[in-house]
Structures are given as structure tokens and as C-alpha cells.
Amino acid sequence: MENIKLIATTNFGLEAVTKRELLDLGYENIKTMDGKIEIEATLSDIPKLNLRLRTAERILLLIDKFEATTFEELFDKVYEINWPDYIAEEDNFIIQGRSRNSKLFSISDSQRITEKAIIEKLKTKYKTSWFEKSGPRVKIEVALLNDIAEITIDTSGDGLHKRGYREVNYKAPLSETIAASLIKLSYWNKNRTLADPFCGSGTIPIEAAMIGKNIAPGLMRKFDFEKFKFLDESIFKEEKKICYSEIKYDEKLDIIASDISHKAIEIARNNSEILGLDEDISFFQKDIRELDLPDNYGVLITNPPYGERIGKEDVDELNKELGNLAKTLKTWSFYVITANEKFEKNFGKKSDRNRKLYNGRIKSYYYQYYGPKPKK
Ligand SMILES: C[S@@+](CC[C@H](N)C(=O)[O-])C[C@H]1O[C@@H](n2cnc3c(N)ncnc32)[C@H](O)[C@@H]1O
Structure with a gap:
């Protein structure tokens, strides 16, 4: 896992501000899209970006990206990923989903198939048929856009706007x-x-x-x-x-x-x-x-x-x-x-x-x- 791709998600309309932050931090290989920026990175950039970016909402680790128009395709491609590299036996892995303009429009079905494929793969390593999920949280997302599935792990957990200093809010606070x-x-x-x-x-x-x-905005959380x-x-x-x-x-x-x-x-x-x-x-x-x-x-x-x-x-x-x-x-x-x-x-x-x-x-x-x- 030397070279990885990270995705900084941003508020809509503010992509350019996060891009400027990334350029200022010395990142060059970045690609801006609607609501997100893809970054060529290494593992050490996960703590760095989470701690330092002031304007991004989350840092996602891109695990794979592929075309999926049937649930069989989705299952097979997710199963191909070596999940035991990412998930420990006790981890509480949670599958989230999104779908836009895709044949696999049912989010709950895509989540279910993704989870099934992950569990089947984990079984090959952990030799158990039951995962208690009693350990740390690992949020995995299957996001379908125009029939392309993006599988990511949310490295931030709670959104990065949660800095840890705003214990109490007054009326309608700004993010x-x-x-x-x-x-x-x-x-x-x-x-x-x-x-x-x-x-x-x-x-x-x-x-x-x-x-x-x-x-750095992430020091308190x-x-x-x-x-x-x-x-x-x-x-x-x-x-x-x-x-x-x-x-x-x-x-x-x-x-x-x-x-x-x-x-x-x-x-x-x-x-x-x-x-x-x-x-x-x-x-x-x-x-x-x-x-x-x-x-x-x-x-x-x-x-x-x-x-x-x-x-x-x-x-x-x-x-x-x-x-x-x-x-x-x-x-x-x-x-x-x-x-x-x-x-x-x-x-x-x-x-x-x-x-x-x-x-x-x-x-x-x-x-x-x-x-x-x-x-x-
Ligand atoms: C949208 S809120 C600001 C939220 C703030 N940016 C935050 O993050 O919490 C608007 C604020 O204007 C204040 N306000 C209303 N009338 C005011 C006035 N005449 N003079 C000064 N402040 C006023 C309200 O008390 C409220 O806190």
C-alpha cells in the first residue's frame, strides 16, 4: 500500500478553496471534481490531511473504482479486494451507500451485496463465519455514479467540521x-x-x-x-x-x-x-x-x-x-x-x-x- 489515492470531500462551491490548501501543503497531483478532490498520496498523508485541512469535509481512502451494472459484477469486484488488509477481525465495519444515475439504483441492495462480498472475503482469512463487530469503526462506502462504483474507506470518521472546540452552539451556527x-x-x-x-x-x-x-484544525479531535x-x-x-x-x-x-x-x-x-x-x-x-x-x-x-x-x-x-x-x-x-x-x-x-x-x-x-x- 505504498501509493494510494485519497479523496478530500468538500462543500459544494468550495472545491477551489480546498484545492488551494492542498497546493499550499505541497500536493501537486490533484484532480478537482464536483464536491471532491482526488489526491495521489501515501499512507502518511492520511494523518497529515486529516489534521491540517481546514476546508475539507472528509478524507476518504479510495480502495477501488470499477464499472458495475449488475449485482454479480458488484459482488465479484468487491470480493477481489483483499479486505483482510484493511479490516481486522473484530473491527466494526459499516457499509454506507450512494447511487446516482446508475442501473444499480437501490442503495440498500448495493450496501447488502457489498457487505456480503466483504464478509465472504474476510472469512477466507479469519476462519470464522460470524463477525461480532465489537471493535473500532471502519466506515466503507459504495458510491455509484453513472454505473461506476467507487469503494472508499472514510479515514476521518466524523466530519472534519467537528473540530472538538464547539461544545455548545448558539442558534444557527455556521459549519x-x-x-x-x-x-x-x-x-x-x-x-x-x-x-x-x-x-x-x-x-x-x-x-x-x-x-x-x-x-492545525484537527489537533483537538x-x-x-x-x-x-x-x-x-x-x-x-x-x-x-x-x-x-x-x-x-x-x-x-x-x-x-x-x-x-x-x-x-x-x-x-x-x-x-x-x-x-x-x-x-x-x-x-x-x-x-x-x-x-x-x-x-x-x-x-x-x-x-x-x-x-x-x-x-x-x-x-x-x-x-x-x-x-x-x-x-x-x-x-x-x-x-x-x-x-x-x-x-x-x-x-x-x-x-x-x-x-x-x-x-x-x-x-x-x-x-x-x-x-x-x-x-
Ligand atoms: C446566523 S447567526 C450567526 C452564527 C455564527 N456565525 C455561528 O457560527 O454561530 C446570527 C447572529 O446574529 C445575532 N444578532 C441578531 N440581531 C443582532 C443585532 N441587532 N446585532 C448584533 N447581533 C445580532 C444573533 O444573536 C445570532 O447569534
Whole structure:
């Protein structure tokens, strides 16, 4: 298992951001598709990518890819894979399935056939007819697209947005991977002020502080690959050590997180404390109408309430307020993610760039207003 293929799955519309992250990490042989990126890799890249990628959702190990139009074909091809290389006798292997535009459209049948083929193959090595599945989880997926079956193992386990710091959420939190993507799509860097006046659980400010201090996003959590029989524990430990050594503990950041809700600020501050970042972010309770920020080439990245998830309060009014703030902060750049179709009208200005993306299942837009470049 020297050369392997990994698949980084991404949020739809954000593939290019993950691609940029991979290029920055030095990966060259990568292929971008809808919602995923295929990467030529080696086993040691499994811990590396899981620990470091901020914008990907999962890292899958591609086991095989083949055409399958009948269940016999699916069974035979899955059986050909040497499953005892991947699955220990006690492992709790779980088969998940997907199918789109394929003759094998029944997901449950494809799952069942795949599991049967895996069990038959495992029996040849483990000499048992009953697998208790009492050990560590190994999630296997059979994904059919245009009659091509892709068999993968999910090395992440829980989605990578689960960083481990957001113990409590306030109302409608943004996914951590999306928050990191929004920051990566902006011109913010650690020398500029960042503000989120609708910070809720604090996702955007916390992700920014992690980027500013170079804290790998996966350091606080567990991954399924940690228990895989084919992955040496020492590779993970070594990679973790490197990540810790790269943290810039002394980096001074100027990150502002405010919200009208006292409860939200309490939750956001507690979440940041879990990472030891509470001193890097200045949290305070404030209505956006009363917010006073210095005109210092800062970058505002925010996710205002947009009705669908919060309830119809004064969404239009708040977007107008945001537009008023932009008028007073002439040197700032504004970045706003919202599902509100009337946003630009209420903000009072057409954006320099607008990107469509999905926040969960909600079609959203990322409106970008570029301020002047900071003076050197
Ligand atoms: C969509 S949520 C933000 C979610 C956040 N990005 C997160 O990850 O948790 C919108 C937030 O706007 C806050 N909000 C509503 N009206 C406000 C106002 N007038 N001024 C400031 N914040 C307000 C709400 O309390 C809520 O936390």
C-alpha cells in the first residue's frame, strides 16, 4: 500500500478553496471534481490531511473504482479486494451507500451485496463465519455514479467540521469548514483586524484565530484512522508533534467578536477557551447599530440572521445597518454570507464578487466588497 489515492470531500462551491490548501501543503497531483478532490498520496498523508485541512469535509481512502451494472459484477469486484488488509477481525465495519444515475439504483441492495462480498472475503482469512463487530469503526462506502462504483474507506470518521472546540452552539451556527473557507476566500491576514458583528457561537473568529496562530484544525479531535490496522500509530503521533511545533503561540491577533445576545457571547468565549484562544479574540455584547470600529483597513466577515433559520425578525433592517456601517468604515473590506436574496438591495451596494455556496442544505451567497489595500 505504498501509493494510494485519497479523496478530500468538500462543500459544494468550495472545491477551489480546498484545492488551494492542498497546493499550499505541497500536493501537486490533484484532480478537482464536483464536491471532491482526488489526491495521489501515501499512507502518511492520511494523518497529515486529516489534521491540517481546514476546508475539507472528509478524507476518504479510495480502495477501488470499477464499472458495475449488475449485482454479480458488484459482488465479484468487491470480493477481489483483499479486505483482510484493511479490516481486522473484530473491527466494526459499516457499509454506507450512494447511487446516482446508475442501473444499480437501490442503495440498500448495493450496501447488502457489498457487505456480503466483504464478509465472504474476510472469512477466507479469519476462519470464522460470524463477525461480532465489537471493535473500532471502519466506515466503507459504495458510491455509484453513472454505473461506476467507487469503494472508499472514510479515514476521518466524523466530519472534519467537528473540530472538538464547539461544545455548545448558539442558534444557527455556521459549519467550521465553511467558516474557514470564508476566511480563506477573503483578503484577511493575521496583521489585519477581523470583525464578526453577528458572531453567534464564535465560529468565524475562532477559525480565524486558529489560522492566525497556525493551529492545525484537527489537533483537538479523534479520527477513525487512529485505529486502522494498516496505519502505524507512530505516523499520527509524529505528524501531531510537527503540528504542535508549528503553532505560533506568540502571534498577536486583532480579532473582534460581537453579538446582540449575551448568551451567544458567553458560548463563543467558552468555545474559544477550549483552544486557549480567549485572549486572542475580544468578545463583547453589542447591537450592530451601536458598533464602533476604528477605520483601520480591517476585514469584516459575517453571517447575519437570514430568516430561514432564525425567524423573520428585522433581517432587512439588519442588512441595511450593515450597509450603513460599511459607509462609515471606508477602508474596510466586507464579506457577508447569507441566504437572503435581497441582501445587496438592503446593503445598498452591488458586491465586487458574489459566490454561490451551500451552507448545509441552504443555498447561500458570499457577497464580497473589497476595500482599499492597507498601506505598507
Ligand atoms: C446566523 S447567526 C450567526 C452564527 C455564527 N456565525 C455561528 O457560527 O454561530 C446570527 C447572529 O446574529 C445575532 N444578532 C441578531 N440581531 C443582532 C443585532 N441587532 N446585532 C448584533 N447581533 C445580532 C444573533 O444573536 C445570532 O447569534
